[in-house]
Amino acid sequence: YGTAHAAMVCIHSTFGFRGALRETARVYGITESEISGVTKKIPYFFGESKNALGIADFLATHPRTRGLHLDPPWPEIIERAQRIVGLPSSIGTHPGGVVITPGRIDEYVPVEISAKGIPIIQWEKDGAEDAGLVKIDLLGNRSLAVIRDTLANLREQGITIDEMRWEPTKDARTIELLARGNTMGVFYVESPAMRLLQRKVGRGDFEHLVIHSSLIRPAANKYAEEYVRRVRGKPYRFEHPLLRKVLAETYGIMVYQEQVSQVAMALAGFNAQEADELRKVMTKKHRRARLRDFREKFFGGAGRNGVPSDVIERIWNMCMSFSGYSFCKPHSASYCQVSFQSAWLKAHYPAAFMAAVIGNYGGFYTTQAYIGEAQRLGIKVYPPDVNKSRRTYVARGGAMRVGLRQIKGLSEGAVTAVVESGLGESPFKDLEDFLERAQLDEADAQRLVLAGACDSLEPSLNRAQLIWKMKCRYRGRADRYDAVPPLKSNSRREMLRAQYRALGFLTEVHPITLVKTTRPRGAVKIGDLREHIGSTVTFLGWGVTSRTVTTRYGEGMQFFTFEDETGLVETVLFPAAYRRYVRCLGWQEAFWITGRVTQTFGAIVVEVREVRPASHAGYAQS
Template structure:
């Protein structure tokens, strides 16, 4: 029989042997030397007093690492981070690991823990013996490339990917249940789309609560199959569906790794452990989270475009984080495309918060989390920040700890420092007690220790009880400041790029699509920023969005990949054969399918080579479409470069007399072919009607007084139903009208009037009253909503 400890090394850390790292000396000595050598690089020209502080902090961290025997762990992660940088891939640390000075000096993290007031003990302490987590964000477009490089670096016997159990949730359970019952795909899809923010096990009870499920609920009374679908969906809830590759986990171990974990091929072909993340600590494996982040890809692409177009070498890590123009742009709340702060809730919080420095970004990102929001931390913080209330620090000893958050305990690090100050315990023990606060039986032990120790240090019973009442409920509400600071770095970097290089940044965003909104909204944001959009053109477009010169201005050229149904071989041929002299030349050399050729013509991608790109042309796009249908009626002949070519110029003569397409028809073609309104915003079609109705543009909502009755219209770009403290459902809708984004909130009564529209219709008109929540914080308390297309049809009938 196997002995877990002797045979499997139960609970014993297993990292790659030092020989695989190229380390021949004592690993701890190597770690000590590398960390100290990096001080001059990270802190050039530092003064003696500051150097002493850094050295003291570093020594404390190194002592803890040596005591735990984790030197090889840090060297391994640093080796992986350096390997990624050598591949010229952007990298950033996230999580509590940003609180380590060692990680900062080794280049694993780009956050200075001393400057940001972060604690090493929140990340690692001698009170815990399990390997800590260091999460690394990388460019999503190159994540698999990194995985393969790690396998090459350490060998297949020391590395596997991590797996995860994929379980049934509401929509997945409905879809699989419907398939098993043989229900119509479209009907099942409609049911699934209306399952918003509730568990599959509550399907039947939610049918009576959700207005959008009312029609389906009636059908189940007479349709046995649909009634059975509800039962099946509820029974499938949380059951395992399949094992899949973890989105970011890589397991590193010693040469015995494959003796201790079963593996199977992953979707990308690399070996995948059948263990999940919960098995890592007892098995002692090093779990490295290499998370692909699309914003990192977007920023990397932006930097490449800046170099290509303007010949500027840019290192974002060296950009100063106190640029006033960056914070001025953020304070406008036009944060679309910025990491972490582009959601409707974050935009509203930005309007209230009005950040002016880097730590404000850390604070804002940390406050907009489920814990702090449930703990009602945002309002007292904002009131204290803007002088509406006098901050309450509870005791003079806690002033410096709570000064940055105006008396509100927001961060885990603050709780740890309060524990240390009031009880005299170490920060390591304070973190262990913080972890125990979420467990009722252990929380009572912490309470007794805190009150006894604080009383022994002459704190009055009133102060002790007051502080404990805050700490007691903090366990489930607080947030790790190191995590917030790590997120604030790419937030600032993305804001800096948007401020100083908007054209290149928009190209990066459109190419890698990193945000929560549809790509067409980025086109609207480009127009708002004054960034010129260049339509698809077979002579200039590529597989990516690229910055190109058009006349004297730079613009962003839309990608060929936006053409619906275009294949990769077709796109590769078009790009490879560029440029083209005319339509026949394009047809013969690029050899697109008839469908692709027509779609290219419909969106104007052939206008330039066909000579129909301006209003003065003899021919128009309709003439071109007629000609395309003629020449594509037969397959394009293959061109033999060794044979003399026939003169095919006569084939390029376009017919005349066809009615040119209107602006609306061109826009409709763009929407049908690309799903985007490239030439102009689709709301322009309704502009005359909206003006007659007195509809307010999104950009004007911020200037209105609170409680003003308004009508807003636009494209629905986001629908959210986050969990609320009251337990009641609140629906948040965001509309884009080309001038900006208007956010509306629907409570119970308003939902009953129009819930079907909120989840199904894309074009909406919303009535309501403005609600001012800060300097630039404005939202609309919705009263009703209508289908904009139906209103347009009615208006057209009356107009005719």
Template sequence: MYLNCHSYYSLRFGTFSETDLLDLAQANGLDAIALTDINNTSACLNFVRHAKKRKIKAVIGIDFRVGAQQNYVGLAKNNAGFKQLNQYLSQHSEQKLKLPDVAPAFDDAFIIYPFEKILQLNKTTFLENEFVGVSIDDLRKLRFSKIKQQKSKIVLLQPVTVRDKKDFNAHRLLRAIDNNTLLSKLEKTEECNPSDKMLPLDQLNTALAEFPFILENTKWLLNQCNIHFGFGDERESQNQKLYTDSFENDCLLLEKLCDQGLPKRYANPTPKVYARLKTELDTIKSMQFVSFFLINHDIVSYAKSKGYFHVGRGSGANSIVAYIIGITDVDPIELDLYFERFINPFRASPPDFDIDFSWKDRDDVTDYIFRRFKHTALLATYNTFKYRAVVRELGKVFGLPKEEIDKLSKNNYDVTSLDEISKLVLKYGKLIEGFPNHLSVHSAGILILDKPVHFYSATDLPPKGFSTVQFDMIIAEDVGVFKFDILGQRGLAKIKEALEIITENRPELPPIDITNVEAFKKDPKINNLLKSGGAIGAYYVESPAMRGLMKQLQTQDYLGLVAASSIIRPGVSGSGMKEEFIKRHRHPEKRKEAHPILYNIMPETYGVMVYQEDVLKVANQFADLTLGEADVLRRGMSGKFRSRKEFEAVEEKFIANCRNKGYADNLIFEVWNQIKSFAGYAFAKGHSASYAVESYQSLYLKCYFPLEFMTAVLNNGGGFYSAEHYFHEARQQGATICLPCINKSDHPNRLIGTSIYLGFGYLKNLEAYTIKRVLTERQLHGHFKSLDDFIDRVLISIEQLTIFIRIDAFRFTNKPKVELLWEAIFKLNAKGKETIQSKLFKTEHKQFTLPKLNNNWIENAYDEMELLGFPLCNYFDLVNQPMEDGYLASQMNQFIGKNMLIYGNLVTTRYNKTSQGKLMRLSTFVDQKGAYFDAVHFTDVVNQFPINGLGVYACYGKITDRFGFYSMSVIWSKKLTIIKDPRNI
């Protein structure tokens, strides 16, 4: 009976989920109901899915509105009608067109005009698919309207937006947030009616007793609507099924690509290679995944044709087919990768291929995908209301002062002292928390479908200009839509730019084959960077935690790095398995402590679960679960399924099987708890291996071309550390760091010989147009000869010119900065007005005689801190306190279990939580010699001795030794004062 129901995907309007709506329908005895969210179809597929489980007939459509004002409601007669409605909404959404007052004549969709709209339009004739909708409140007006003569066209259009008074209050608050207004100033036209709720059937019958034909028409309309999507056992892949014109030709093409690629990957293929390849090809064909491999190969081939680097990872990196045809660069034979991790007869979804490109190349690859494949869209994700954010929004809506809002959002209050308004803010903050706030674009997901995108959803057009569906990856997989993951990362851009800088800076060298990873893996100099913690700048392995782990493991080969990439993940680390793995790795005699069955299943990791496929192996070989049941555990770990009952059933069988095999309960639950600890965090081994390949490419460049590599790192946004620290690292590698220079610098950093000239892009408040003018003029007419020459050739204001002078960009003139500043003020309009156009003739500049003006290095350092954010001098040089009795990081091994004092320049710091949930801080410093050391502020000192920004700290604490990696447990720390700017004294 209800044709106009909203979920909270009627963004900042609806007040409950699509499943709550179905629960409400069940409670009111309904066997059919329509979901019509406002200008949105996000919930439609999930609504259909859950309605089937509840044996309720699902009807879906769209409530077309301009702002809060309803134009009409569209209901899909069938899947074709849903597509038509989606196309119509998408056209207006993507082109930013206002919805017209009258809907087009849809072939497969009904249009229901609200009663008030009919009166407004004075509409008296109706197409076959058009109806008039009246709410319960409209009935009293209907009695006196000519419209009641249109008996066959009148249906019940009772909106369902709220369930009770609390929902209505939440609705008004959402509307106030949406309109950015105080609740007291919210217009009534922006709200629904308090009566927009679901009434039991008997109340409906009573209300419509005078108009029985309305109920009959409404039932008829619901009966005409039949929508179907395959879910559960009926699910079929909706992805593009064919790459060529037939499945047979797809299979032939994949085989041909394997034949062509095999000699490139395996010069002398072994029987094991052939057997694995045949098994994979047979499985890929039987499970109809051929086109999935061919499409990924197509995308990668395009990237290669454009000279773009890529990394293929995800579970698909376990595949020898993917390796041979070039989607990935991980050899599954070398790494003994578990075939069943990425594909098995029980897995309905295709393997995951996460394909990384440079952040600079990704948009072009995405554009190619949209051009190459007919039915393509980006996947959405939902940005939900976070509690602190919604409390702030509600505080504004209620008109609370900022101080009160800050207290509430930070939980900095005493409940007993709160007034009624503040209590309401907290109450409704809890209610609205988790509601979808707005749609966003999934970080990587692209859909390549067999049918038009609008068969499944309406689309929006975000700023980058690629159509985006309105549902997320969970809904997509439920209905058989499997995403292609196309990601952008900076690591590949660093590698590519480093090679370009090498070619420019050292043209005498032969071209570098960065794909020669096999040689890099065996290079002792490169491997020494791993075990010594010298990987700063290298993708994925440069963080303090990762460098510390590699020191503990003494990682010095590819397989060790693959393991380290997964051990660092919270699942392995949090379960205690990281410590156990390190212990068994460093002390072979400890491997005897492993359970013999587990050691036999996972000899490479000494009986410790490290990778996702280890869970599959243990579940299958230790607990005798089928591969399908083991895959349930894998999906549960990655958070990609919804049924806790399914997971719990497998848990029960795991425990029962192990007991039947005679294992002791303590062993059973130890293994099971390890499996559970992986939830959401474990890596597939092939995934870790893919990261390791890229890391080795970065490490090769860091080892043999450190200055070129560090310049590329800086030019691509750095990584884990600040730009200042990467300059420190470059200096440690032999670079001279130079301030921006008018004649030598570019927008990014530029390497000339062994000197890195800072880019103009670092200069705060320097406008992009200014940089463009300077670089264009220099490129067209050569270097600037003097300040006068610069002023003659570049249109610039005194404020912008001052930035260049203060950063010493005119030092080639050999004049002090202060003198140049005075000259600039005299020679330019001091009021900051720019000359409208360049001078036709060069004018003679008046020369001024100025007194001798100098500046010192301290003033320069403060100018650099203001303009760049950091000084080029060493922070230790700025300290104006005595640094006595301090030691160096290299001496930590002499103080194990003892206390020592080290003076350190802060590199990075972050909060973490202990296993008990208490706050702690992890910090990394460099000492006076530039060597790193790590310090931990545990709970008892974390607030007592805070870290207050960059600078030099005296760190006093106890030295701990964890497998040869030394760190300090801080007892006290203190930030040292620095010399003041003499100009401000």
């Protein structure tokens, strides 16, 4: 259609607590490091919706900030920042909304050019739809790139998958992997909540996976637990006989968006247009006023069909669990096709798959978490090497090599120079040959040496000696190039620390194995927790990811994922533990966790009672 007839939809961003504080503090000349020290304690997006608390009240009462002392001018900054909370801050580009028009698009809607040169309309998606514009959602999906790169890597190894005859949904090993919840890296089903649900249900077939991918949504937790019981054999009755046909495939529980419409038609006599309007209103942020009218019509129609008022109330509450966001069945089914392809590749070719996951910048977890998963799968992870690495990760057999792009601070130009200067020629013979052919600036060359990517060029020299030779060359001291002094080699711990600084993870071991700490008597490994169900144990865990939720009583609680070299475990901090320990917990750090090991439908969760930071060797902070 061309840019004259098409543009992306915009999003209007507003100031939350973090953004308001940051912008106001900058006006006062506060340094970025000091600003970040305050704002990092505030959850993302907090304050962007209407909250009862202001910034000052939040800082004074929230468990993460309670007791935080801020010297002047911070009290004044906080007071002024509160005035701009909720005001527009910027215009951005919607991740997938595209508007197409028959005539010039600027004759229908105001258009501007984004910072990246993309034309965007100045209306959000709802305004575009209300104006009658044709809007298409074209979503970018990183996992399609993961599948593409995995298949390309396999072809390089002489393994070709016939995609026309590829049927991962019928593969027993893939179904088993999904049923066990061993899905880190697998598109759409790798979150802690999804992995737990998979383990509880114990089903990895396509039909159940489609249900599960729609069932995991913010307001549906109690229905998810009931669903698990029903799948595992608990007898149940439909809330009303009129719902049997609509909810039979989902065990009597509303899972998909279209089931809201179908229930409204079957139970309350809505016509198709009214039912679809109800479905749309359910998923809108600003829905309260219109929802009152739909509620009245729903209760009235269901009552005329002889449905008891208490049953209507329960069914309406089930409809309310679709607030915020939810999915229709075709959406979930199409996504699960990609999930199955991803899971099949992980089950059969784990090294190539994990290399592609990390090479495409992961998904739900940090690079260290994916490296840890690869190591637990028995995959050998090799560090970057100027003679063997490519731009990104690549696998060979049961091993993978870190890509040059992983090295922190290394310019894209340097990555290109190293890769292209090594193509079509013999490998770099030594450091001098490498520097001559790659023609890097000194800073990039030093980053490569410190990351260990030049170790194989001159194995008889340590990195300090390689740095010495490199600096001689860049300073024009050819007379001293071969007179390498006997510089001291780094210790193993120092080498690992340098690698952590350069890459953000360790290739040989999990960082937790190097933590200097006193091991409590009776401490266990995460992989052995299943042997201690019902007992209170202590283990050393590396923070991977977390999710904070609010209880029905307005209290905060947190789900936290930890790992060690033997496995992953999900933990829960109920409100009392959350208030006490939330300020000391973090990702990419090690903690001694004490808690009770519980098992629900076969899934292990530790209820945290005590958290103690482990003393680090220093690599994570250096």
